[in-house]
Amino acid sequence: MKLKDFPKEIRQYIIPGHKGKLVYRCLSCGSEYDIEKLLYTCPDCGQVLLIYDLNFDRLKEIPGKTWQRIFDYRKMLTIPALKGIYIYHEFIGPTIPLETVVYLGEGHTPVIEANSFLQEKAGVRFYFKNDGQNPSASFKDRGMASALSYIHFLVQKEYISDVLAICASTGDTSASAALYASFLQPHVKSAVILPHKKVTPQQLSQPLGSGAKVFEIPGVFDDCMKIVEVMSDSYNVALLNSKNAWRILGQESYSYEIAQDFEYDMNNKVVVVPIGNAGNITAVMSGFLKFYETGVIKDLPKIIGVQSKHANPVYRYYLEPDLSKRKFIPVTVKPSVAQAAMIGNPVSMPRVIHIVDLYNSMAGKQKIFFMEVTEQAIMDWELLANRNGHIACTHGGESLAGLVAAQKLGLIEINDTAVLDSTAHTLKFSGFQEMYFENKFSAEFKISPNTDLVNSPVFIHPKDLEKVPAPGKPLKGDDFHRFVNRISEEIAKELNLKKVRKE
Numbered sequence: 032m033k034l035k036d037f038p039k040e041i042r043q044y045i046i047p048g049h050k051g052k053l054v055y056r057c058l059s060c061g062s063e064y065d066i067e068k069l070l071y072t073c074p075d076c077g078q079v080l081l082i083y084d085l086n087f088d089r090l091k092e093i094p095g096k097t098w099q100r101i102f103d104y105r106k107m108l109t110i111p112a113l114k115g116i117y118i119y120h121e122f123i124g125p126t127i128p129l130e131t132v133v134y135l136g137e138g139h140t141p142v143i144e145a146n147s148f149l150q151e152k153a154g155v156r157f158y159f160k161n162d163g164q165n166p167s168a169s170f171k172d173r174g175m176a177s178a179l180s181y182i183h184f185l186v187q188k189e190y191i192s193d194v195l196a197i198c199a200s201t202g203d204t205s206a207s208a209a210l211y212a213s214f215l216q217p218h219v220k221s222a223v224i225l226p227h228k229k230v231t232p233q234q235l236s237q238p239l240g241s242g243a244k245v246f247e248i249p250g251v252f253d254d255c256m257k258i259v260e261v262m263s264d265s266y267n268v269a270l271l272n273s274k275n276a277w278r279i280l281g282q283e284s285y286s287y288e289i290a291q292d293f294e295y296d297m298n299n300k301v302v303v304v305p306i307g308n309a310g311n312i313t314a315v316m317s318g319f320l321k322f323y324e325t326g327v328i329k330d331l332p333k334i335i336g337v338q339s340k341h342a343n344p345v346y347r348y349y350l351e352p353d354l355s356k357r358k359f360i361p362v363t364v365k366p367s368v369a370q371a372a373m374i375g376n377p378v379s380m381p382r383v384i385h386i387v388d389l390y391n392s393m394a395g396k397q398k399i400f401f402m403e404v405t406e407q408a409i410m411d412w413e414l415l416a417n418r419n420g421h422i423a424c425t426h427g428g429e430s431l432a433g434l435v436a437a438q439k440l441g442l443i444e445i446n447d448t449a450v451l452d453s454t455a456h457t458l459k460f461s462g463f464q465e466m467y468f469e470n471k472f473s474a475e476f477k478i479s480p481n482t483d484l485v486n487s488p489v490f491i492h493p494k495d496l497e498k499v500p501a502p503g504k505p506l507k508g509d510d511f512h513r514f515v516n517r518i519s520e521e522i523a524k525e526l527n528l529k530k531v532r533k534e
């Protein structure tokens with residue numbers, strides 16, 4: 032729709048006009064820094080940063096109802112810069128000019144209600160929001176669109192030139208970083224550091240295909256993270272991990288979309304997110320808070336963060352009910368099918384601690400909960416979901432397992448509706464499905480396949496069939512007829528089919 036065709040009273044707001052004043056703010060000492068420099072940690076005290084808009088209160092001058100209409104009408108625009116996460120420009124990056132926005136098709140992922148069979152099994156009304164339907168097939172694209180639009184802005188302003196973007200990854204960060212960086216080549220090049228054999232073949236193929244420099248090192252993600260932290264302190268590189276606060280801003284779009292998907296009614300809603308480095312849950316909480324503060328939503332949804340027992344430092348931290356006794360202790364991870372969340376020392380932990388307190392106090396009661404689930408539960412729920420029309424990855428399975436665990440603990444009310452983050456596309460983690468079907472998990476996983484969920488191909492080649500076709504060697508005449516008939520018979524036998532009588 033063209034701008035002139037929008038209702039008059041809304042037209043003035045359609046193209047974002049808010050002049051934000053963004054700063055990095057240290058969560059520990061409160062120091063603020065200009066965003067015209069790339070910063071990851073506080074130069075004074077070394078703590079992680081978040082980005083705040085010093086003009087944020089001006090957004091409150093527009094009524095919540097008007098904001099809702101602005102976002103709803105913006106969906107009719109055909110301007111690429113406003114088609115992705117920057118449809119929420121005022122909340123996500125009000126200093127990023129539309130000309131420097133990098134849009135590769137991220138965001139506005141489908142929200143799919145589970146069928147009645149699956150809802151009954153789970154005991155809760157729920158939807159999956161399929162973030163695997165982003166361009167690099169994970170939610171990381173939301174944060175990368177933000178981080179790379181910002182870098183693009185710095186390049187255009189000639190604050191920096193020839194950027195080398197670098198990240199550590201459990202697979203999806205590198206896929207996304209490499210994709211977005213490749214769009215900005217030759218100004219931006221990317222290098223990614225992966226734990227050898229700890230990312231799936233699909234995830235490894237992605238940065239290779241995008242032309243990134245790919246390094247594999249011994250160890251786990253936490254080791255890779257340490258290396259890029261040291262490198263970003265000592266060399267001239269742009270860090271693209273979620274330690275980079277721009278990533279968090281972009282990922283807030285997940286919450287804004289949920290609000291919009293449910294017509295801004297967050298009453299009795301529960302949002303379930305898997306936790307790894309804890310950037311995503313930080314963003315999800317922060318997004319809902321911003322919409323709440325500006326009256327775009329009237330209620331804060333419940334949020335459930337889920338971790339595998341094999342990588343559960345955040346869950347463990349919140350096990351202690353006494354605030355004054357809580358102490359963060361990193362854990363040593365064990366192998367997990369939720370491999371992209373296999374992180375023992377989450378970089379965003381200080382952000383989580385800060386925002387959980389804020390969220391619960393704004394809500395006036397506890398609204399954030401943490402669950403842990405077994406590897407077995409993750410696989411079983413993923414596979415069951417996918418047998419019912421979904422495309423959940425193992426982390427989507429983890430969300431569902433976490434929801435079921437929360438329901439059993441009495442944390443879900445009868446009228447609640449849950450929205451589950453399936454953070455990546457199932458195909459990225461199909462190797463785990465294969466291990467399940469072939470019962471090939473090593474003992475550490477403690478996963479034994481439920482035979483109802485196992486599936487495998489059946490090879491059909493009857494013994495009495497000598498001649499079969501091969502590439503470049505088709506069968507002809509009677510041989511071909513015999514081949515077609517015998518194979519059809521065998522498949523029909525396998526499927527217990529009855530022959531129809533021809534009149």
Ligand SMILES: *Cc1c(COP(=O)(O)O)cnc(C)c1O
Nearest residue numbers: 203307308309310311371454455
């Ligand atoms: C990165 C990732 C996570 C974990 O998100 P964090 O922000 O690190 O907590 C979960 N699932 C998938 C598929 C991921 O790629």
Ligand SMILES: [Zn+2]
Nearest residue numbers: 057060073076
């Ligand atoms: Zn500081």
